[in-house]
Amino acid sequence: MDSTPPVPDNAWKQVVASLADDGRLRLFGRVVVESPAEADLTTDDRRRLAPLLAAGIVVRDDAGSLRADHGRFAALLAGGSAPQQTGPERFLSDGRLVRSPKRLRDRQLVVRYLASQVLPLDEPVTELTLTKRLAERAADPVSLRRSMVDAGLVHRTRDGAEYWRTVVTEFDDV
Numbered sequence: 001m002d003s004t005p006p007v008p009d010n011a012w013k014q015v016v017a018s019l020a021d022d023g024r025l026r027l028f029g030r031v032v033v034e035s036p037a038e039a040d041l042t043t044d045d046r047r048r049l050a051p052l053l054a055a056g057i058v059v060r061d062d063a064g065s066l067r068a069d070h071g072r073f074a075a076l077l078a079g080g081s082a083p084q085q086t087g088p089e090r091f092l093s094d095g096r097l098v099r100s101p102k103r104l105r106d107r108q109l110v111v112r113y114l115a116s117q118v119l120p121l122d123e124p125v126t127e128l129t130l131t132k133r134l135a136e137r138a139a140d141p142v143s144l145r146r147s148m149v150d151a152g153l154v155h156r157t158r159d160g161a162e163y164w165r166t167v168v169t170e171f172d173d174v
Helices: 011-018 022-034 043-055 070-080 104-118 127-135 141-150
Strands: 058-060 066-068 154-156 162-165
Touching: 011 043, 011 070, 022 043, 022 066, 043 058, 104 127, 104 141, 127 141, 127 162, 141 154, 141 162
Parallel strands: none
Antiparallel strands: 058 066, 154 162
16 A cells, blocks of 8 residues: 655656755665665765655665665656646645736736635625635735735725625536
8 A cells, every 4th residue: 555645746856856866866866776774875865865855766664774765756657647737726626826927818817707706696795704704715815805806806896895796707517
């Protein structure tokens, strides 16, 4: 049974970076061939070991020996074969906006998606309620609310006390 945890999309970078140093690469080769005890390493090798352990390509066993974890490479390869997301979800993690898209078209897509998620059609809410809902989805709820208004997705009273959405997006079930 493989107990390897799920691999984030950019986890390969940590593995490659851990092997980008000649000293760490030699140490990794030694671990693969010899499985040395950590106590047998030089001070320099113990310093070089930390990035290899953090990348998950070297593990300690119960006896204190070091060994290469081939499962880490297998997990990276398996993770790389997953289909790429193409919708607004690729900018979200657990429903929360992780990073703002660079391209205008993608930003507009994310704004439409989040508007459909936090504000049902023709349901007036207070500014505070909308801001709280957006805060659950993004680090900057005020800018996101402004983007929704600027895009014409969300309308508000003149004093800004109440907001509602009247525009149907491709993410609405109507």
